[in-house]
Amino acid sequence: xxxxxxxxxxxxxxxxxxxxxxxxxxxxxxxxxxxxxxxxxxxxxxxxxxxxxxxxxxxxxxxxxxxxxxxxxxxxxxxxxxxxxxxxxxxxxxxxxxxxxxxxxxxxxxxxxxxxxxxxxxxxxxxxxxxxxxxxxxxxxxxxxxxxxxxxxxxxxxxxxxxxxxxxxxxxxxxxxxxxxxxx
Numbered sequence: 608x609x610x611x612x613x614x615x616x617x618x619x620x621x622x623x624x625x626x627x628x629x630x631x632x633x634x635x636x637x638x639x640x641x642x643x644x645x646x647x648x649x650x651x652x653x654x655x656x657x658x659x660x661x662x663x664x665x666x667x668x669x670x671x672x673x674x675x676x677x678x679x680x681x682x683x684x685x686x687x688x689x690x691x692x693x694x695x696x697x698x699x700x701x702x703x704x705x706x707x708x709x710x711x712x713x714x715x716x717x718x719x720x721x722x723x724x725x726x727x728x729x730x731x732x733x734x735x736x737x738x739x740x741x742x743x744x745x746x747x748x749x750x751x752x753x754x755x756x757x758x759x760x761x762x763x764x765x766x767x768x769x770x771x772x773x774x775x776x777x778x779x780x781x782x783x784x785x786x787x788x789x790x791x
Contacts, residue, residue, distance in 0.1 A: 612642040616702025617722055617753070619763035625751045627744040629736075636727040636735050638750040644742045645699045645719060646691060649708065651738040652717045653687045655731055656710040660687045662787075664698075664778060665705040674705065677779040679787040681711070690782075697775050702765030704775040721765060722753035 611625040629638030640648055653660065659681040665674040679690075687708050691698070698706050698719075709716030718726045729735050736746065757763045767774055779787050 610641075611751075613753075614642040614645070614702060614723060615700035616766045616768045617642075617763075618702075618766070619722075619753050619756060619761060621756060621761045622753065625753065625756070627742065628747045628750040629739050629744050630747055630750050631732055631736065634728055634730060634732065636729060636732065636739070637725070638739065638744060639722075639724050639752055640742070640744060642699065642723065644744070645723065645725075646695045647742055648725070648738065649695070649698075649717065649719070650688055650691050651742075652727065652735070653684050653691070653708050655729075655734050655738070656684060656687075656708065656715060657712040658683055659711045660684055661709050661711060662687055662690050663707055663709075664775065664787075666776060666779070667703050676790040677787055678790055679782055679785060681786075686785075694775075694778055696770045697768065697773060697778070700768045700770070701775045703767045722763065724750075724752065724754070 611622050613619065613622060627639060627641045627644055629636055660683065662679040662682060664677045668675050698704060705720050707716055707718035713730055715729045727735055753763060
């Protein structure tokens, strides 16, 4: 791996010293992933989930610091993987969107948040550790963080991206026919 890569919609002037890493605290696994690893992590975690699976997407509300949450419930793992295949480039590279997948049966969940951080709740910590180490992430007492590097001298920002004429804001509309709806 040639250094830590930021997603297209994530900017920080200096990321020296960052590496893909994670820590385990009971059933929680938290960490940071280089851009090229996020898709494989999401897909690997989906394969570990018991069905039915759900997909969620958090999008910033215009003119607000709040987010709207959209859910697509009762999916098969195959459908969740198809979502990543179809929309993964947008989901991964958009700096403003947050997204994840989970299992209704076990309540396990992966959540990709700001500045390429992730949170996982799992009953299969060994399986998740195996997935993350296979991607090259290192287990640490405390994972690296872009947030921890940000300062007046090292500014960072998040922005939305477009891929092939689409943005993450098009995803809930496109998946509405499959049952994706805004949470009330």
